[in-house]
Amino acid sequence: MSVSLKAKIAEVFEEPGCDINQGKSEKERKKGCTKQLSPGAAAGGCAFDGAKIALQPVVDVAHLVHGPIACEGNSWDNRHSASSGSTIYRSGFTTDINELDVIYGGEKRLFKSIREIIEKYNPPAVFVYQTCVTALTGDDIEAVCKRAAEKFGKPVIPVNAPGFAGPKNLGNKLGAEALLDYVIGTVEPEFTTAYDINIIGEYNLVGELWQVKPLLGALGIRILSCISGDGRYNEIASAHRAKVNMMVCSKSMINIATKMEQRYGIPYFEGSFYGISDMSETLRQIASLLVKQGADAELIERTERLIEVEEARAYKRIAEYKKRLQGKRVLLITGGVKSWSVVAALQEGGMEIVGTSVKKSTKEDKEKIKEIMGEGADAHMIDDMTPREMYAMLKEARADIMLSGGRSQFVALKARMPWLDINQERHHPYGGYEGMVELVHEIDRAIFNPVWQQVRIPAPWGDDGETLGAVTPTVMGTSTDHLSAVAANAMGLEPEEIPV
Template sequence: MSSLRAKIQDVFNEPACEQNRGKDAKARKKGCSKPLTPGAAAGGCAFDGAKIVLQPITDVAHLIHAPLACEGNSWDNRGAASSGPTLWRTSFTTDLTELDVVMGQGERKLFKAIREIKEAYGPPAIFVYPTCVTALIGDDIEAVCKRAAEKFGLPVVPVNAPGFVGSKNLGNKLAGEALLEHVIGTVEPDDAGPYDINILGEFNLSGEFWLVKPLLDRLDIRVRACIPGDARYFDIACAHRARAAMMVCSTALINLARKMEQRWDIPFFEGSFYGITDTSEALRQISQLLVNKGADPEILGRTEALIAEEEAIAWKKLAAYRPRLEGKRVLLNTGGVKSWSVVHALMEIGIEIVGTSVKKSTVEDKERIKQILKDDNHMFEQMAPRELYAMLSEHNADIMLSGGRTQFIALKAKTPWLDINQERQHPYAGYDGMVELVRQIDLAIHNPIWRQLREPAPWDCQPAVREELPSTKSETATLHVVQEFAGTMADDFGEC
């Protein structure tokens, strides 16, 4: 536990974070995240954060040393995709019971589970995660993992991030510390080259990194390791031989990028693959970093040629959507890198941003938003559901882009909604991803269901009454009855 405490303090003292450098010693010890709220939604604890970062390593067995519910609540909470192995989709847990806790059987049960996984699946490595229960009863998972690795001849990696130590973001960083301590640098590749790079903080949600990798392949740039999206254990173990790195989500893994630069001299920059301009700029910076590390400068010319070709294709495809979307108003209720990268991407085709959330954004993210929007009046730290509903129901936005938690607010306000968080079904990265994002926004806004949904209900309408002169005395009486009934309906329901 003392080693865990030291790691947490090291993460809180992150020197690569400008906001952290500006704090005094007392404030720095508190970290960046707000205290946890008991009963909060899934995804709020350090264990979930660590699992989010490491589970997309697809050929590894992820073993949760805890009661069954801990694994059930955290399994598959992101839509990452794999191009090969499916072992990461299998749920492994020691399933501790009250009797195991009382009798002190936790460590023995963990060792047995590691052996069973080794014999049944033969993975290249096993990652072991303690949770609140096993950390509180004092199970020494580091000792068990070390003994199991010696006994079974494969890496057994302890990921010491029990939920009670802090927030999801802290868990992200503790997962990066586990990779640094136990995985990265443990294997020496025999094919290291001058065009090898790492991509950090890219989760390959809905397979969107597969829209970017072909661009790098055309430049003969090899992704040594994408951490964690669609990763393999061997690739991550060799990641220390890359020449440069791109940081996609600094909120999650800035500590990993900084320490890899310190230990192995791998320079990095923070960029985005969302939007045409940002994708082009990311390719330029990758090529420039490689040249700075000794690659042939001719790659700069090839990069510009590729950018010119891909941008021309993308803008031609987007031209069809511009007349339909120009001037449309979008509300972004997300955070992190998407709070500025998606803003920039949408403004490129004439869409107006009426607001963007910066709840999970870094200081650097917020500065980028200010530069893009020219002011900070459209930035909000947090907007209550009531305020979101009021903004949408008053038609201040034509569509809301957010995660699944707020979709029902948009639906109640009869406003189009599009998922851009980790549960999304469509990839939005790269040039093709930008075209897909715009296409999905167009489909959502112009879906005819919204016009029908906003029309008054049939029972809110006054029945039509024919104004005809009666020909007989009986028809006159009938007309009076109909008119009286229509007046009653109008009083009860109003007119359309």
């Protein structure tokens, strides 16, 4: 690992916006919050993966991975981040280094790759990502990027986050550091207004940003840049002229918000787009901060009028669902901002939270969960639930539905319980007032899908209604024997160890 990378990681661990870091002694803080991963064993969930998924939603930039082709395959298109224009971000660019590059160095290959991208695609900038192999062989991507920028007259941004540097969350922050070091503050916007804001840590998953943008537009508020969902290079480069920053996911890019406050005096707050009341509170906070920064005081009145109209419309639309979902129990296995913001949204839909994961949540996230759930919140906050424990909770009907990421879906299917994807791979947007209606609608569809009633009843064949051993019922066209094997694989168990 280069000295500069070590210094950058140490700088990230000094993050003033992290209460955990600031609560440590100086000696403990220098050790950081993570351990290096083993090169070659860092596929997925590594620092490179974190940097790539944090920056890839910048849609008009060419994202070039300097390393073996498998690294690009690992991170390409693993989020449904939508674009309203350019689609070059969906193209997989890699130097695809080979054995000779490992021996002789891959810097020339990298330079040629940058030139080819600029000649063929002419993007406003090229982001170059360091990987384990090229970091170990000593390729100096900063020097190559600097030379290429001088030669071709375009910004070429090095993202020095090799996989073995640490886990994915560290990679998110190293990607953010690349923006702070090389992008933000390098371009002046064509014009500015007193209503310009940046949204940080929002990735426009399935177009969620577009559910919020019209609300801000109705108030005359302009999103100067979104970092990084549906982002544009020049917008992000001019982000230093915004009046307010909104932090959506503090676990990923809090260093951008704190350093922009230090460098440019831009205040920030952490808000949520999930749930009716949280969306309203976010609009109020944006309006209040903008007024403090010089916007017209009438903005607060306009905001309240908009909130009144939108809340009434949203509550009217979810009223029918609320009758059916009243008292339904939800197990929420997610992390970060969703661990508390989705809790509030589900409670507005009349549902009860029997457990929410806080493994990836900050101290502030946990405090908000306690504030929202009130007395007994600690009993519902789960640091780390194993697949076996998830299965037991669902099988014993302590929950009516599980909301989680895709990796947990087979546990729910094995328990013959409804499941809904709430994480980055989801196919439905849940942001804003419209998103809340969509979330409640999807939960209603999942819970009351007739397939669950069918798979729970005994099969009609066999002696005295007992299921014959040679024949097994099916779940959505898939035999439960096959589901057992798939679930066992997902849970890290042998099929015969799965409780039936």
